[in-house]
Amino acid sequence: MEVFLHLLPLLGSLAFTGLLIHAIFWGMTFTIDEAFVRVRFYGWTTRKVALSDIEWAAQDWCFWNEHYTNTVNPKRMVLLHRRTGVFKNFLISPPSSQEFLKVLVARGVKIR
DSSP states (O other), X not given: OHHHHTTHHHHHHHHHHHHHHHHXXXXXXXXXXXXXXXXXXTTEEEXXXXXXXXXXXXXXXXSSSEEEOSOOOGGGOEEEEESSSSSOEEEEOOSOHHHHHHHHHHTTOEEO
């Protein structure tokens, strides 16, 4: 039993890494409600951007931004350019970027 106690930190770090990878690739979702675009992990809101703060949106990518992405596929990236904040660009990757942009247009956000 003493031998297995030395493995607890390794097993704990492996479990934490596995949970983190699962949270990023499968637990992260993006929703649009009446006032906000929300980034959620397992249903809990982690980050939200007010729709009134979004100057424009585009299916684009840029380097200097706030990333909430779970893919490297540039076709799924949606760039939200905000009016305020230190990082004005907010990059997300919803499952269907075209549908996401259509919902943003319906909420009054300009598309570039």
